Amino acid sequence: xxxxxxxxxxxxxxxxxxxxxxxxxxxxxxxxxxxxxxxxxxxxxxxxxxxxxxxxxxxxxxxxxxxxxxxxxxxxxxxxxxxxxxxxxxxxxxxxxxxxxxxxxxxxxxxxxxxxxxxxxxxxxxxxxxxxxxxxxxxxxxxxxxxxxxxxxxxxxxxxxxxxxxxxxxxxxxxxxxxxxxxxxxxxxxxxxxxxxxxxxxxxxxxxxxxxxxxxxxxxxxxxxxxxxxxxxxxxxxxxxxxxxxxxxxxxxxxxxxxxxxxxxxxxxxxxxxxxxxxxxxxxxxxxxxxxxxxxxxxxxxxxxxxxxxxxxxxxxxxxxxxxxxxxxxxxxxxxxxxxxxxxxxxxxxxxxxxxxxxx
Numbered sequence: 001x002x003x004x005x006x007x008x009x010x011x012x013x014x015x016x017x018x019x020x021x022x023x024x025x026x027x028x029x030x031x032x033x034x035x036x037x038x039x040x041x042x043x044x045x046x047x048x049x050x051x052x053x054x055x056x057x058x059x060x061x062x063x064x065x066x067x068x069x070x071x072x073x074x075x076x077x078x079x080x081x082x083x084x085x086x087x088x089x090x091x092x093x094x095x096x097x098x099x100x101x102x103x104x105x106x107x108x109x110x111x112x113x114x115x116x117x118x119x120x121x122x123x124x125x126x127x128x129x130x131x132x133x134x135x136x137x138x139x140x141x142x143x144x145x146x147x148x149x150x151x152x153x154x155x156x157x158x159x160x161x162x163x164x165x166x167x168x169x170x171x172x173x174x175x176x177x178x179x180x181x182x183x184x185x186x187x188x189x190x191x192x193x194x195x196x197x198x199x200x201x202x203x204x205x206x207x208x209x210x211x212x213x214x215x216x217x218x219x220x221x222x223x224x225x226x227x228x229x230x231x232x233x234x235x236x237x238x239x240x241x242x243x244x245x246x247x248x249x250x251x252x253x254x255x256x257x258x259x260x261x262x263x264x265x266x267x268x269x270x271x272x273x274x275x276x277x278x279x280x281x282x283x284x285x286x287x288x289x290x291x292x293x294x295x296x297x298x299x300x301x302x303x304x305x306x307x308x309x310x311x312x313x314x315x316x317x318x319x320x321x322x323x324x325x326x327x328x329x330x331x332x333x334x335x336x337x338x339x340x341x342x343x344x345x346x347x348x349x350x351x352x353x354x355x356x357x358x359x360x
Contacts (some may be wrong), residue, residue, distance in 0.1 A: 031249020033355055036348055039321055047326035054329055061205035068214035068320045069276050074292040075221045076265030078313050079258040081296050082238040084305035085155030088289055090266050092166040093140050095285030097133035097270030099173055102184035102280035103130045104190040114177040121188030133267040145256035174282050183281035196275040210272045222310040234258055239306030290341060295320045297348040
């Protein structure tokens with residue numbers, strides 16, 4: 001990587017040697033390649049001038065909390081994007097595991113507990129429920145990876161199918177135990193404290209325990225991506241599957257593992273989302289994959305394949321959460337948020353493809 005200052009000087013010297021036409025092209029390319037970041041910076045500055053509370057410690061603490069909640073799904077779906085794919089089932093897997101976690105960890109004193117025979121939410125039972133949530137996510141991810149790898153189906157089709165199947169299971173599950181599709185509430189205090197209990201407060205805003213869990217999870221994912229053979233194989237398959245296969249990489253196994261790991265992360269996000277929102281409903285996780293995909297693309301995980309960094313994913317999630325927090329403070333309606341979210345994904349993908357075409 002070298003010395004950043006030396007690299008900057010070298011690029012400046014190189015820029016001086018270019019013709020006026022090439023200089024203009026370099027400047028235009030630089031602006032277009034970073035257009036989203038430039039526009040977002042302008043937007044953040046504008047919001048800060050309009051709403052003083054946007055730059056307070058309380059607002060920063062709220063941002064950290066939201067990033068910790070949304071980051072795990074982005075870390076999972078990023079691997080699928082590195083393989084030039086995507087995962088449309090992520091949000092529904094989060095919804096299913098959120099529902100299962102809520103139903104298994106309700107208070108015992110509820111008059112209408114979904115499963116009255118289940119034990120009290122001890123630390124052991126909470127951990128067992130977490131393992132169940134992770135297993136559910138892993139199974140869906142395994143199915144996704146199998147059909148993508150075995151039959152060479154496009155991930156869009158495969159994950160769209162499992163999205164619908166998972167949603168059907170969600171509707172079936174929420175109708176069990178006389179629940180009749182109602183939201184599952186009354187979470188155990190032990191469960192809520194273990195996941196969302198405050199570690200400390202910043203300007204009277206509590207920082208929940210799942211922030212620490214997200215940090216640990218990010219470190220683990222960084223190690224997997226950068227220090228393991230699996231991580232190297234993932235980027236090799238994403239760059240060129242045929243070349244990776246010739247080089248001895250097991251493309252089938254790598255694809256399966258990437259999707260399975262993604263499913264595990266979706267399962268974890270569902271386990272946390274239940275506590276974050278205070279309940280689980282059939283609509284939990286709806287379109288959550290859109291936020292994750294947008295964050296990944298903003299953070300430099302390319303749909304062209306073989307490109308992406310954990311630090312970029314974190315940056316993408318942070319930027320996206322800042323935008324949504326700012327829009328909420330500015331009084332933008334929820335319907336407009338969907339429009340803006342879609343526009344961000346479209347622009348980010350278009351700029352990403354432009355970078356690829358320029359390099360090509």
